[in-house]
Amino acid sequence: EDKVVQSPLSLVVHEGDTVTLNCSYEVTNFRSLLWYKQEKKAPTFLFMLTSSGIEKKSGRLSSILDKKELSSILNITATQTGDSAIYLCAATPYGGATNKLIFGTGTLLAVQP
Amino acid sequence: KAGVTQTPRYLIKTRGQQVTLSCSPISGHRSVSWYQQTPGQGLQFLFEYFSETQRNKGNFPGRFSGRQFSNSRSEMNVSTLELGDSALYLCASSLALGGYGYTFGSGTRLTVV
Numbered sequence: 001e002d003k004v005v006q007s008p009l010s011l012v013v014h015e016g017d018t019v020t021l022n023c024s025y026e027v028t029n030f031r032s033l034l035w036y037k038q039e040k041k042a043p044t045f046l047f048m049l050t051s052s053g054i055e056k057k058s059g060r061l062s063s064i065l066d067k068k069e070l071s072s073i074l075n076i077t078a079t080q081t082g083d084s085a086i087y088l089c090a091a092t093p094y095g096g097a098t099n100k101l102i103f104g105t106g107t108l109l110a111v112q113p
Numbered sequence: 114k115a116g117v118t119q120t121p122r123y124l125i126k127t128r129g130q131q132v133t134l135s136c137s138p139i140s141g142h143r144s145v146s147w148y149q150q151t152p153g154q155g156l157q158f159l160f161e162y163f164s165e166t167q168r169n170k171g172n173f174p175g176r177f178s179g180r181q182f183s184n185s186r187s188e189m190n191v192s193t194l195e196l197g198d199s200a201l202y203l204c205a206s207s208l209a210l211g212g213y214g215y216t217f218g219s220g221t222r223l224t225v226v
């Protein structure tokens with residue numbers, strides 16, 4: 001059965017810290033991995049990774065995919081209180097034309113001032 | 114442009130009742146997917162629709178059903194509600210299947226008492 005596992009489940013840091021969130025996947029016919037940030041209700045898109053070893057960056061956030069290790073990490077540098085959220089990792093299978101996402105349970109990040 | 118709109122925002126129902134949730138996708142988007150989010154299970158895929166046809170279905174009992182209309186709006190129905198159906202129900206829309214640009218709505222918070 002396809003699955004995505006995220007760690008840690010929750011994390012408390014102070015402003016200015018750097019955090020690394022982990023995501024591992026076991027998905028048949030894996031196509032891509034996506035990261036989302038969920039602050040209140042609607043998850044918002046952060047990154048999509050399809051190629052191994054290529055880092056995607058957006059400001060203080062960056063992410064990289066390791067297809068050999070079936071994993072991805074999301075790094076946040078110089079954290080701010082506004083980074084407090086649930087970070088979701090999701091994998092897409094390639095089987096047929098589908099938008100189905102297989103999500104991990106998420107990492108709850110709390111950034112304290 | 115308007116985002117994905119879900120109604121109602123909140124809902125309280127009694128065990129045994131049924132409920133219908135609505136999702137209006139971004140204009141021009143033809144694919145709608147539904148997810149159930151609970152603290153213990155994370156986001157779990159319910160089903161996806163494209164051009165009024167169900168294209169994929171998750172591992173949920175037959176009490177969960179859905180449909181899509183010719184204007185791409187989608188509804189999901191849960192019959193014979195159970196306490197365990199209490200969750201945030203999210204829908205997401207995109208232009209086509211197998212593509213990207215997946216946008217989530219803010220969800221409907223269903224509480225079953």
